[in-house]
Amino acid sequence: MIGSGLFSSPALCGALCYAELGTMLPMNGGETPGSLAIICIVFGEYVSRIAYHTYFFNIPHDSDDAVELADAIIPKFLPKLLAVICLFILTFINAISVQxxxxxxxxxxAIKVLTAIVISITGIVVLSKREPIYGDSSIQGDPFHGIGSISYGQIALAFYSDLPRVIIFGIPLVVFCYMLSNVAYLAVLRPEVVMHSNTVSMDFGKKIFGPSGGILFAVCVALSCFGSANASVFTGARIIYVSAKQGHIPGLFGKLSQSRQTPILALLLQAALTVIMIMIGSFRVLVNFYSLTAWM
Known part of the structure; x- marks a missing residue:
């Protein structure tokens, strides 16, 4: 759940519906993972910034030119190349075995949850000093706005057997982590930075712990994206597998590997389609496309 997006879709009620469907229909499949290309590109963006940190990590964290300078310095092909590499690695891992x-x-x-906890605790410490780091005496805006629409995640149903218990206890935990993380961001960074920055966690780490902290948080977010992409690879291949079984696409993709019991051909088809989307689309284009089709 953590790492798959903030404030994007209904949470508890929707997740309980998924639990009901998952227990009633114990078959392969899942929600259409159209965000796989987007997540891979975000992974590439963060890894690119880690690789080129010597150029822009010394830029003031709230600089209005930080994003433009990073875009000018980082080769445009690098995030896409890293996104494709991320996709191939995850496809290979999921082709080896389900386990x-x-x-x-x-x-x-575990890494994502630990990162969220560190951010939350840091925010609590900052708030306990009664004066946010960015110099304002109060947190502007409404940091709790939208907490009723936190993402339920695409992969929750894939890895747990006791679905109702996991969802009932897991959703409030994630809501709590997200809420504290947003409060921490607004306590440390100016609201304008939070709204406009593409790398809020990196800015947060750099402001609190210096350039090394920025690198560390960038690595953590990259790993978070890697985990979210892995979830999409896992579910997406099984959607293709079930679609082939039901005759919606050629039956060739509805076969499992006899030795590994994984849908290798479905994984390869998914990888090929995702590479096409990564190559021809930018992050913003893919987000707009996915947002439209996901709610249709």
Whole structure:
């Protein structure tokens, strides 16, 4: 759930519906993971900034020119190249075995939760000083606005057997982490920076812990994106597999590997389609396209 997007879709009620469907229909499949290309590109963006940190990590965290300078310095092909590499690695991992994909997901989930906890605790410490770091005496705006529409995640149903219990306890936990994280951002950074920055976590880490903190948080967010992409790879291939089984696409993609029991051909088809979207679309174009089709 953490790392798949903030304030984007109904949370608890929708997740409970997913739990009901998951227990009633214990079959392969899931929600259409159209965001896979977007997540891979975000991964590429963060890794690019880590690679070129010597150029822009010394820029003031709230500089209005930071994004433009980063875009000018980082080669335009690099984020897309890294996105494709990320996709190929995850496709290979999920083709090896189901357990390999699950183990990777568990590890990355632990890293994401730990990062959220660090951000939340840091925000609490800052607020306890009664004066936000950016110099204003109050947190402007409404940092709690929208907490009723936090993402329920695309992969929750894939890795748990006791779905109702996991969702009932998991959703409030994620809401709490998201809420504290946003309060922490607004306590440390100016609201304008939070609204306009593409790398809020990196700005947060750099403001609190210096350039090294910015790099560390950029790595954590990149790993978060890697985990979200892994979730989409896992579910997406099984949607293709089930579609082939039901005759919607050629039956060739509805076969499992006899030795590994994974939908290798479905994984390869998904990878090919995702590479096309990565190559021809920018982050903003893909977000607009996915946002439209996801709600249709």
């Amino acid at each position: 390999a994909g699950i183990r990777v997901q568990d590890l990355l989930t």
